[in-house]
Amino acid sequence: MKTEEIRRSLVEKGLKVTPQRIAVLEAVTILNNHPSADHIIEYIRKTHPNVSTATVYKVLDALAENGLIKRVKTERDIMRYDAILDKHHHLYCSESDRIEDYSDEQLDQMLEDYFRRKDIPGFSIEDVKLQIIGKFRQT
């Protein structure tokens, strides 16, 4: 995601465009494996050596609350983030903390068809995502 795109995204959400916000959103986009705050801070410190840890946490929170990034569901106490807002699923490594994206339109269509017909009593569905747990093979 280019700086201009980021800038526009922030404006669209009514957020002020600050260098820190640009840097954080860029970092979440660029870093692999659904980065934690710690990794994002590390990355940003290269270009913004004085950025405050609290600021990064605040920026991540603002970005997530405004739908510019998403938090990823994990079992651990460290929160992780994802810049891809398009519909996709996650591959979770059963042996490490690696998480990868998985897109599959056919699967999405199948699930959509299924839940169009299938009612879950007392619950109205907004989104369906797969947690696909397994092992990454050496590549």
Place this chain on the structure above:
Amino acid sequence: MKTEEIRRSLVEKGLKVTPQRIAVLEAVTILNNHPSADHIIEYIRKTHPNVSTATVYKVLDALAENGLIKRVKTERDIMRYDAILDKHHHLYCSESDRIEDYSDEQLDQMLEDYFRRKDIPGFSIEDVKLQIIGKFRQT
């Protein structure tokens, strides 16, 4: 889960049978909404007023590591637990921290069929679970 069942489960896993372990496993089974450590501690304190917080964390960890309970994937930093080991999915409330179980064999079958034919390059699937995000309706 009755005490006898719990006892047997622990023995099967080569774990010592302690009152604390029985109480914790029972609590995870009984409490709704995929309880956090805090809720479990609260509950247990009724029958074991002197149980140490550290012990509960240790027990939860031992139970999870030995496959007697599962950790639930959430976006928050507080870990949560699930006593149901049978194949099931989770309903996540988009507005609160409520999480409910959702079982659906037809869906499981459909997904199994799908991934029997569909290869994810570089990844071998062990399990597939749905995160179904939406709103619980008043009941």
Place this chain on the structure above:
DNA sequence: AAACAAAAGAGAATGATTCTCTTTTAATAA
């Protein structure tokens, strides 16, 4: 009953994240 190692207890330590208060800054209006 003795032995042994796992487990519990108690309190301290850890670290990811949030809070608090002040200063800075981005955006807007004039």
Place this chain on the structure above:
DNA sequence: TTATTAAAAGAGAATCATTCTCTTTTGTTT
């Protein structure tokens, strides 16, 4: 361009869920 305003950043402290450490207790086996 300047002034204004409110959002945002900074800095360090505070919070709290969880883990650590060391000692004692306990469950299980012989």
